[in-house]
Amino acid sequence: MNNQAAKLAIVLSFSCISVLVNTGIANHHVLAQSPQQQKCDIFAYVVSKDPQGLNVRSGASPTHKILGQIAANETVKITAASGKWVQVTDVTGDFKGTGWVYLPMLGISSRGYGTNGVNLYTNADQQSQKVGRIPPSTSVKLLGCQGEWAQVEYQGIKGWLASEDQCGAALTSCS
Template identity: 65%
Template sequence: MKNQASKLTIGLAISFMSAIANTAIANQIVFAQATKQQKCDISVYVTDKDPQGLNVRNGASSNNRILGKVPGNETVQIIATSGSWAQIKNIGSGFKGTGWAYLPNLGISTRGYNTNGVNIYTSTNPTSRKLGRVPANTSVKLLGCQGQWAQVEYKGIKGWLARLDQCGAALTSCS
């Protein structure tokens, strides 16, 4: 009886360690897939309301070290995204260099000065289907980017904004 209890205990311990190891491996796979970087080249502006400025970190996580700060309304260039983080280069004042910023703290507007607005497309191709129009000089929610295209949301419509229709400056219409 004592021998059977020992075998059962050992079997349960091995099963438990196997479950932990499999969970850790699965989490690493999911994390690796979620952190795939997307290369970009768009200008945006800081929308963070913190009077100290937008935190720029040395990695795509709030757990990473803060390298510096970029003031509100300052223009920055996104060179890559990973999940809800953007790798930026500051092209104005404030933090100089490259680092990571939380994507929801960055914004973009439309151009289209003296027009009836700009198109939002289903993909990063100007021949793709048009989902709708956004009025000129309108702030839109920035969701991400790919190449020179900005992924945006306007009034519940999510799509892609062409480079010529983007304004990455907060205090001007880019016209």
């Protein structure tokens, strides 16, 4: 009798594992883990309209302690990214130190002054395919970063903007 119970337990275990794998439930557990941190070296500016400023947190989530705020249009240096959160430092305003902010609250613009715009690439590499052009001095949605490259969206087109084509200051032309 014990032999039959052991066989039944093994069959049930494999059945459960099969269901988890085949339905994708196992993948949800993997996706729920925190994303790997990506090193960055770009500048951006705060686009948050909150009159109290953009919250700077001690970690990459809304549950971490608030360290301070950064006012709209202030420039920040992004040194790392983790999902929808970026680590910032070298803030031009009152906040001093390093902390994490919610990426959609930051913006970036294109350079390309005196030209017909700058290229947008499929990958963080100028040898990759060009997917579009951004007019000079145009604000774009910042999606992420990798090294000195900014991942952006312009008129529904997502791509990568080279460091020499980025302007991370809201109130100047970066010329």
